Amino acid sequence: MIERLLERFLFASRWLLAPFYVMLVAALGVLLLKAGQELVHFVGHGYTATESEVILGVLALVDLTLTGSLIVIVIFSGYENFVSRIDPGQTEDWPEWMGKIDFTGLKLKLLSSIVAISAIQVLKAFMNVKNTSDRDLTWLVAIHMVFVVSGLIMALTDRFSEASHGKKSSETKAGAERGQ
Numbered sequence: 001m002i003e004r005l006l007e008r009f010l011f012a013s014r015w016l017l018a019p020f021y022v023m024l025v026a027a028l029g030v031l032l033l034k035a036g037q038e039l040v041h042f043v044g045h046g047y048t049a050t051e052s053e054v055i056l057g058v059l060a061l062v063d064l065t066l067t068g069s070l071i072v073i074v075i076f077s078g079y080e081n082f083v084s085r086i087d088p089g090q091t092e093d094w095p096e097w098m099g100k101i102d103f104t105g106l107k108l109k110l111l112s113s114i115v116a117i118s119a120i121q122v123l124k125a126f127m128n129v130k131n132t133s134d135r136d137l138t139w140l141v142a143i144h145m146v147f148v149v150s151g152l153i154m155a156l157t158d159r160f161s162e163a164s165h166g167k168k169s170s171e172t173k174a175g176a177e178r179g180q
Contacts, residue, residue, distance in 0.1 A: 014083050021075050021083070028071045035064040056127050063120045070113040077106040104158050111151040118144040 042057035049057070080086055088094040122140045125132045 017078070017083050021079050024071050024075050028068055028075075031064060031068050031071065035061065035068070038064060052127050056124055059120050059124050059127070063117055063124075066113060066117050066120070070110065070117070073106070073109050073113070077109070081106060104162075108151075108155060108158065111147070111154055115144070115147045115151050118147045 038057070038060050042054075042061065046054065046057075076086065118140075122144050125137055125140050129137070
């Protein structure tokens with residue numbers, strides 16, 4: 001009896017994550033505000049801007065867009081994986097990936113998005129190399145490489161884990177078939 005109550009309590013505690021996802025929606029709104037400010041600044045200086053400044057403005061918008069996409073992935077995948085299923089109902093434009101990303105897929109998507117965002121930061125620094133110190137460039141490249149290596153290690157770990165689970169699963173299945 002106590003065990004069932006504890007299990008129900010623990011299972012219900014997953015709803016404590018829901019406010020975090022609502023806060024991420026609010027953060028997405030703030031990010032949209034920043035993107036709007038960046039666009040106004042970008043367009044306002046577009047006529048007098050150099051080619052490098054235009055590219056930097058576009059990269060800033062791409063960076064904000066990737067960050068917004070990352071937030072959406074975290075909101076939907078996290079909610080689906082940890083809180084509750086989302087019923088798409090009759091929505092025709094429901095993205096195909098929603099509801100299909102497991103925790104491993106979520107980790108890899110997050111890390112690949114972080115690597116892409118980091119790469120844009122490094123590219124922005126290289127585009128503005130005259131105004132960026134060697135120390136800052138070194139740190140940006142080093143941090144980016146840490147993200148890249150972390151992503152590769154995580155992907156390899158997941159692949160090895162998947163392969164060992166697949167091997168155990170096929171051995172169990174083969175053993176069950178021999179027993180019949």
